[in-house]
Amino acid sequence: MSVRRSDRLIDMTRYFLERPHTLVTLSFFAERYDSAKSSISEDMAIIKRTFSNRGTGILETIPGAAGGALFIPTIQKNEAKTIIDDLIEQLSTADRILPGGYLYMSDLLSNPVVLKKVGRLIASEYAQQKVDAIMTVETKGIPIAQSVADYLGVPFIIVRHDSKITEGSTISVNYVSGSSAQIKKMELSKRSLQAGTRVLVVDDYMKGGGTLKGMQALINEFDAELIGTTVFAQGNFNGQRMIDNVTSLLNVDASRDEIQIQPGNYLTKVFD
Numbered sequence: 001m002s003v004r005r006s007d008r009l010i011d012m013t014r015y016f017l018e019r020p021h022t023l024v025t026l027s028f029f030a031e032r033y034d035s036a037k038s039s040i041s042e043d044m045a046i047i048k049r050t051f052s053n054r055g056t057g058i059l060e061t062i063p064g065a066a067g068g069a070l071f072i073p074t075i076q077k078n079e080a081k082t083i084i085d086d087l088i089e090q091l092s093t094a095d096r097i098l099p100g101g102y103l104y105m106s107d108l109l110s111n112p113v114v115l116k117k118v119g120r121l122i123a124s125e126y127a128q129q130k131v132d133a134i135m136t137v138e139t140k141g142i143p144i145a146q147s148v149a150d151y152l153g154v155p156f157i158i159v160r161h162d163s164k165i166t167e168g169s170t171i172s173v174n175y176v177s178g179s180s181a182q183i184k185k186m187e188l189s190k191r192s193l194q195a196g197t198r199v200l201v202v203d204d205y206m207k208g209g210g211t212l213k214g215m216q217a218l219i220n221e222f223d224a225e226l227i228g229t230t231v232f233a234q235g236n237f238n239g240q241r242m243i244d245n246v247t248s249l250l251n252v253d254a255s256r257d258e259i260q261i262q263p264g265n266y267l268t269k270v271f272d
């Protein structure tokens, strides 16, 4: 028995939201609801219009016999600004300042509600680009990478600071961590990244940029392709940063006793 439109629309919406950047064919839905493809096409048009009007994202329709649609999560500027302003308010307390110009953020970056918002913001910056994988370095970048990977519908890969038997053979690079002005090593399992993979690098924080530069060097070692680099926050850094063209949601100045947090360059890079 065919499923009525109101029920189809609810179930189709959930199905798309749970599978971002994944093509779902007309035939699949027609069979799932025992309905005509023409009815499913009309359903998709309703969802497409609602997603667009409510700022949920883009429902990209693919014509033809094997056609269908795929959901691309995006965010509208006013919603993005509200999220960033809320983060600034939550972080702007002096007791979060840590030695070396760092900020205590772990309570926020372990909060699923915050991580969903951060993942959606970062994924929206790359909504119209082909990204095959998200890369981050252990440890605090991992929850962010997982959330971005969820919104882009791709895997995430974790760079380690030392080799683990469980990772098999690895490729390593040395890098200068600007935060500690030390030569450090990072490495990645040879099995985790294929040549030509289009990689988005994310992390929780950038100071000198050496960590991000190290991940970019790893991407080159694997003959993969860097699509972009985005961090949750960038701190102030006295000296020449080792990397440029990084997007940050927040700009943190924690060098003195009081804390100054401003929006990073995300809003201007993504919406202007």
Ligand SMILES: O=P(O)(O)OC[C@H]1C[C@H](OP(=O)(O)OP(=O)(O)O)[C@H](O)[C@@H]1O
Pocket (backbone or CB within 6 Å): 137, 138, 139, 140, 141, 176, 177, 178, 179, 180, 203, 204, 205, 206, 207, 208, 209, 210, 211, 212
């Ligand atoms: O821009 P840089 O000067 O290189 O510093 C940014 C690094 C340092 C810090 O990681 P750590 O606190 O060292 O490591 P973990 O994430 O494991 O806590 C932060 O999470 C970035 O990865």
